[in-house]
Amino acid sequence: MDQIKLTQFSHGGGCGCKIAPAVLSKLLAHAPAGLVPPDLLVGTETADDAAVYRLNDRQAIVATTDFFTPIVDDPYDFGRIAATNALSDVYAMGGRPIMALAIVGMPIDKLPPEVIGRILEGGASVCRDAGIPIAGGHSIDVLEPIYGLVGLGVVDPAQVKTNAGAKAGDVLILTKPLGIGILSAGLKKGLLEKADYAAMLHWTTLLNRVGMHLAGMAGVHAVTDVTGFGLAGHLLEICRGSNLTASVSFGEVPTIDAALRLVRDGIATGASTRNWASYGESIRFAPEAPEWQRKLVTDPQTSGGLLIACAPDAVDEVLAAIRAEQGSDGRVIGRMEVGEPLLRIV
Template sequence: MTVATPPAKPAPAESAAPRLTELARFAGCAAKISQADLHQALAGLPVASDPRVLVGHDTSDDAAVIKLRDDLALVETVDIFPPIVDDPYDFGRIAATNALSDIYAMGGTPLNALSFVAWPVDTLGTGSLRRVLDGAAAICAEAGIAISGGHSIVDEEPKFGLFVTGTIDPRKVVSNAGARPGDVLVLTKPIGTGVLTTAVKRNAAPERALAAAIASMTTLNRHAAEAMTTAGAAAATDITGFGLLGHLGNMLRASSTAAGTAIGARLSYAAVPVFERVTGFLKDGLCPGGTKRNLEYAAPQARFADSLAEPQRLLLADAQTSGGLLIAVAPEKVDALVADLRRRGTPAAAVIGSIVAADRAGVIEVTA
């Protein structure tokens, strides 16, 4: 696995303040409201009737797409969460990379960012907040954009994220609704960040155990998106707080609606790239609450091989932060896509399964 080396970061200021993750009830994207609760809350919310809205909330896609001209559309997203690591600079980098990922997942190009911060100033002061902002600015500079403004509030729990606007040719949008039976599924980053960060937060592993995960979480999905669009991908999504099963399930349901027929998937557990030590931590009971909620939601639509025990099933539902792209591509294009991903140095370029016809929308068969 090739992982980009993170740039040098400023030395932390000495402080007696608590660890960032000590103030966070949930870490990173594991703080998301569960899919079950979210669907209940959104039930009955009107679907946009404005013809300029090409992608809205109804397909649970990664970002909204608003048409401006026949050759230009805006891609808009927002992503905010509590700390997943203790280093403020890394927290800012991860949060920014995660927010930008939604733009890349649609095949768009980032244009501008605004920041949102909720910060316990009395507890943490402003020095650590400045380092969060510095980390986010470094990632945005890497993406070729600026953080041009933002909003801040006082809160007992630190939170940070970005509102990001991008651009795209509306004829080239890669949504989560285009997968069709026969397409091959390719994943561009390993999974397991939720379990790893939980192990470190509970003092079951040293912070250095996060090195590979931090390198992955701060690697922009830009190169993966470029390879995806070059290959002419049928559909894509990024893997974040709902886990691999949850985001794949959204893709399958959206694609089933668009195609007018039930679409499912077949995954190979052995083919899914995973960070080291993750399965062992799961066996020891080190599992985020968000991951457990994800599996509870996904299980009725999943058909697991009998040999896959609960730790393996939980891993496929692990709440990821700043995960990779899950790309559905026609079988005749997959070799070129994988070769291009490897040439561009994405953290992974793994063929993990395929899209299949199903007896009901969203069914996922998981083989060993």
């Protein structure tokens, strides 16, 4: 079992295997318009993190699904990362997870039952940490290993946090450092030290449960989690949903040390190139900015942090909540401004 490397079965790992934003837009353009009942508070309009459906004046259901191919070789770690990533969408809406359903696709003729079992154990361990059961699921026999969850949660309809509520003057806060995609590329090339892998595992298995606390903060206007489209892509979704410009100070963007070293040496994922091709025309970089900075802001994050737009007078409260919940500091990286939906990085 120890000889099997899960990443050898996947053409792209973690959120790096997401369909590129530009391609996804073309696909969705051909999708027929569906029923939009008045109690569907959040649907597909602004590419938000999860759907939200109002049950009554005090309760709404948050529903999401997320799954991907292996980003690491260890099956238990893969299960943990995938489950943490899936539940992040519930937290990003301000929701409290209540249960999950497992999504399992495995090449049964290539992976022994004990390997598959370890993947499921990893996912179950994260759900226990989140205080929820895995109450069912679905499995199929496929060519590449796939694992993830349907995440279900609850939230007060009046406290839903979307990616479309930012206001001019809002401060942007990021709760986790960037670099997961770069580390995954380094892992495939055998370039990660033990400490580098430990850092990667720490951040990708850290639940974004601070989102539940953000729900009750009136000064928090918009929230999204940073995943496969990178920091730039998900911030642009806030810009478009809120009809504002974002300004980010690159020097303030937190980055995992090993990822910074690797990206400066030219290590990056193909997904970062696809991301830039999809939305690069909406980004204004300083002319002298080196190529590796572009690779970093477009780096696909698997189980990345929350990106928060809040009023200036709410910053201290938000940072304190992040520190209390995850034991590390969030970082102020920029602000929202009046202007067309684009991103300036200085």
